[in-house]
Amino acid sequence: MRIDVLTLFPAMFAGPLDESIVKRARETGLVDLKIHNLRDWTHDRHKTVDDRPFGGGPGMLLKPEPLFEAIGNLKRQKTRVILLSPAGRQFNQAIARELAKEDDLLLVTGHYEGFDERVREKLADDELSIGDYVLTNGALPAMVVIDAVVRLLPGALGDDASAHDESFSAGLLEYPQYTRPAEFRGLKVPDILVSGNHAEIEKWRREQAKARTKKRRPDLL
Numbered sequence: 001m002r003i004d005v006l007t008l009f010p011a012m013f014a015g016p017l018d019e020s021i022v023k024r025a026r027e028t029g030l031v032d033l034k035i036h037n038l039r040d041w042t043h044d045r046h047k048t049v050d051d052r053p054f055g056g057g058p059g060m061l062l063k064p065e066p067l068f069e070a071i072g073n074l075k076r077q078k079t080r081v082i083l084l085s086p087a088g089r090q091f092n093q094a095i096a097r098e099l100a101k102e103d104d105l106l107l108v109t110g111h112y113e114g115f116d117e118r119v120r121e122k123l124a125d126d127e128l129s130i131g132d133y134v135l136t137n138g139a140l141p142a143m144v145v146i147d148a149v150v151r152l153l154p155g156a157l158g159d160d161a162s163a164h165d166e167s168f169s170a171g172l173l174e175y176p177q178y179t180r181p182a183e184f185r186g187l188k189v190p191d192i193l194v195s196g197n198h199a200e201i202e203k204w205r206r207e208q209a210k211a212r213t214k215k216r217r218p219d220l221l
Helices: 020-027 064-074 093-100 117-122 139-150 198-216
Strands: 002-007 032-037 080-090 104-109 126-129
Touching (some): 002 064, 020 032, 064 117, 080 093, 080 139, 093 139, 104 139
Parallel strands (some): 002 032, 080 126
């Protein structure tokens, strides 16, 4: 998979994407990740990327000229262009699985008061938000999307089954899990999990997942 990111803050991506699963996926060639500075597609000495909105109002908008030029240069035949902004559809595990099937993604991060609407109309294939809150810019949401997508690529995890047996994969929160020791400070692992009865264990896990989801996230049911 190829992922390009267009941002005003490329330095923010150093560190989070150089660790753990994403780092390993990059090193093994599962994902080719490139970070690009939007200001590289400006042509004035101040490298201007924003201007005041027509009609008045607070804040500044990202100008169409550098975005059209940058996306035009970076986009290839199969590239899916995704804007990161609070106005997008809310990102979830189903969308992560959808994006993991793509060969080529271009994530465009918002800033200031957002994008000139012509960018949405003519350049974007999709628009995503990671939640109902506002951040200073779209760099963190882009990192969230990258992390969630890359871990779903075949070979990214030590065991590919891990990506299917976790919260949200079946529309439920994950069931409670335990490891050794079987008793810790008077707290014991449920007897069913040490019974060796795999059919009953699976039944218990399904029931626990449903109960936890009903209590904590009834909106998922």
